[in-house]
Amino acid sequence: MTKKASRSTSRPTSRRIKVDALSRVEGEGALDLHIQNGEIKDLKFRIFEPPRFFEAFLQGRDFSEAPDITSRICGICPIAYIMGASHAMEDALGVEVTGPLNDLRRMIYCGEWIESHVLHAAMLHAPDFLELDDALQIAKSNPELVKTALQLKKLGNDILEVIGGRAVHPVNLKVGGFYKVPRKSAVRALIEPLKWGIEASRELAVAFGKFDFPDFDYDYTCVSLKHEKEYAIHEGRIVSNRGLDIPVRDFPNHFLEEHVAHSNALHGMTKDGEAYLVGPIARYNNNFDQLSKTARATAKAAGLGNICTNPFQSILVRMVETQYACEEALRIAKTYEEPDASCVKMVPGKGTGHGCTEAPRGICYHRYSLDKKGLITRATIVPPTAQNQKQIEADLHGMVEKNLTLADEKLKWRCEQTIRNYDPCISCATHFLKLNITRD
């Protein structure tokens, strides 16, 4: 946590700063900040994107419908929802998907990490560090960088299309596996582009490493998946840097969601009421040793240590993870052979199941209860941005305390940048931004 700012000794002053429409985040929200006598009197990060009631209208639907319905929660990370729901249903019905089908799942998830990470890092987050309004200004000064980023993002989309049938809201995934396995020739055709992708993400990571990062550190409680054999993406146990190590089904016993009056999204917290961090930095800090040697070398070249405590450096972690995702996808593509069966047969039945995967923004937890016909009686989905909300407010508190002397416009910019560190997906969480700062 940052040092407490010194109290103003001069005349009482008060200022209110408003960010009425936070740009370059997904969904609608606002930040209200009231500063009195040089101290934060009130800080509220509000999400007013309307709730969409997915959990309610899943009730009564067949278990097999959950992946396609929940994938509609988000156009950027549909795979996270498809796979979280599929894992939960497989858990409820006692089925495990292994071997080449599981490899294909990991590979398509790599595609989602690539397209989501690159869109955010290069197009939405990078302009903050260059004091530019948007990626268009970067394109004017460095068109090659933007072309590389766009091509890399497209590579992610191409993986989704080859394995998932289409780039947005893929249609080829189901509980138990796939409707149809992709042709060997189509998967192998991704090998050369992926080799290029590894180099391109390294180049972007090193270029972004030259940015001037604001001086801010936080001792985060990092919560992520961990897998015994690999850098966790699509499966694993839930761990933290405070010693937590639990199976996915125990998530509700350790984490809570609370409704706060100023937000349409539930605030996630540990059972002790503390904020925690999910997403790229949490994964990196918990699983650094499981990154490839080459990805670790890129992290070092970009200026990252083995542990990252500066949320502004999340842009670098995203590019390191992008490189790793290209490497993993390449590894799987090189040895891919078409499996005989496209899925494991599912028999409907009664049960409760849990699923959790690493969406680009952090762990996304699903729980469903089914009746004997396999119809959903209860559904709970905890998306990453809901879990990060409390931590985003804590970061904003620390950031504002450290920068109270900044003029309102500069402070406003810094607040927006602090929020964008999280690549918040408000429509997923709505369950986000106008920014209001008041000083008196």
Place this chain on the structure above:
Amino acid sequence: MTKIVKSKTPWIIGVGNPLRGDDGVAAAVIAHLKAEDIPAYEFDGDGAELMETWVGQGRVIVIDAASSGAPAGTLHRFEANVEELPKNFFRHSTHQFGVAEAVEMARVLNQLPGHLTVYGIEGVDFGFGSRLSPDVEAAVQDVVQQIKTDIGR
């Protein structure tokens, strides 16, 4: 998104979400064109992907809902190769990389198609639901007629 095929015929793309009120106006225009056997496509991806669809194309027409403060149903037309699209004019799509951003980014990167026309139809209600506002509904046929004139049908 339909598989992209480089086409000698005009490439007509309607952008928007038909489940968000007047944001579905472009989808309604596309449906009318298809009913008259004119190849036209709905697009539900982001601006970056939109740019990919028109690289190397000749004649491209993009239709989107607009939110500029003009009366509902007002038809705006831009010849994107010769004029910049106004900011904060079109409905922002996912992560705010929408049609205007895609057009201006493509201009900077020298990736605009040979001839790009952008239609904006002013919407008023972007709430949940698939119904168009009456004034917006009434504008659909006008846009269809103009596009037919554009492509010589």
